[in-house]
Amino acid sequence: MAMKRRLSILAFVMILALALSACGGDESNKEGSDGNDTEAQADGQSQESGQGSEVKGQVAKGKTVATVNGEKIKGSEFNTVLQAVQQQSQKTGQKVDVEQAKNQAVQSLVGQELILQDAKAKGYEASEEDINNRIEKTKSQFESDEQFKKVMKQQGLTMEKYKNQLSEQLTVEQYTEKEIDTEKVTDKEAKDYYDKYSKDAEDAPKYEKVKSQIKQGLQEQRKQKARAEIVKDLKKDGDVEVNI
Template sequence: MKKLKYPFIIGLLSVALAACGSNDASDSADKKEDSKTAQTEEQQEQTKEQEKQMKEMQEKLEKQQVDEKKTVALVNDEKILGSEYNQVLQTSQMQMQQMGQDPTTKDAAKQVKNQTIDSLVGQTLLIQDATEKGYKASEDEINKQIEDAKKQYDSEKEFNKVLKQAGLNMDQLKEQLGESIQYNKYVEKEIKAEEVTDKEVKEYYDQYAKQAESAGSEQQQQLPKYEEIKDQIKGQLEQQKKQEKVGEQVEKLKKEAKVDVKI
């Protein structure tokens, strides 16, 4: 929009000068109007090209999806369907794009596929183990999360619209929330990570500060003080350690499980 603003003002000035009856001004106005038209057309062409590239990319991403009813893997005889695979695949593709990588290249596509399968198999194994150990979500816990989610929207109609856009109905939402609550209970009780020490927090901050210093004075000036972000860093490191332990638990469960990948 900013690129269009300047030519637009020039166009208005051209009309005003032409009204004064000056031939020179009229010639100038014509030239500037032509310039405005040329820039506007160039902007439209750029927009069309961007839209074309986005459409082509979306088509490539969608080609990586599988039939929704296809069984992509069996985990202890429990089926993982294509519909589940496609949902996680989209997240994996998005994460790769956010990192500035193209998920549609041959190597990247293979990486995304493996990452998606590993994630689904890991989730399934953890939920199976949680169920076996008696962890579950109550109806009240699920309903509370739904009510909390609804509060983020102006009306229930808007909430239902967003739910539909996500490709979910209320039963599917309850099922996913139930598994999420079950998973969180399981991880909290069964998977213990080592406590993050003050030394680890300070070392992380010092490394971050060193990177900011090498990046230049501007980034260094924007660096928050240690006291301002130490709690944030500690939380991040705690989450990182927890995820590492979750990964170890998945690998342990894999050794005792029967996993058959079909794609």
């Protein structure tokens, strides 16, 4: 009988998240995501800036790593996303594959830019109120305004630059919500998924405690696949050049 593992709720959810990533990873590695996941990773790693290990594969900040319909993506953006990708791998216990991480980072940025351009072309735009609300929500995750400002400085962000980034992120979120319609994950699908990954785990958290995380992860996986198809089509119709 295989040795069973004792898992905390957090560890169990991380394993489920890793499994979800693996299930949906083939397509996203080929085409890249729209950038939403990377944005989330970057938000998470921002509070840990300076605490991680060395980031491998970084490039000069001014280097153009990709051009999307005339819009240049610079090394400064690439390095930030690359750091988030590598830290995410380390958190889940994976060995960092530098070339794979570089490809994931640049494709994520390309996908994000393609989605953003399509969103703007269709009239999506974040309001000032939405941007300010998101800033306040982000600030609330820090112990103080001083800590928030410290992390902003570590990331090389001014408030103006941060607002611009949030504007783009929120615009993409609006686009995703309206343009991407995926079938809702059922309770049965979530339970089947839980049963599959909990059978070899001793003292796994009860299903009800992780049900919402599982459903959210499965739903996001479906959205990722749908976004990947949109990015694939936008690439066909666009002019994309990767220089890394």
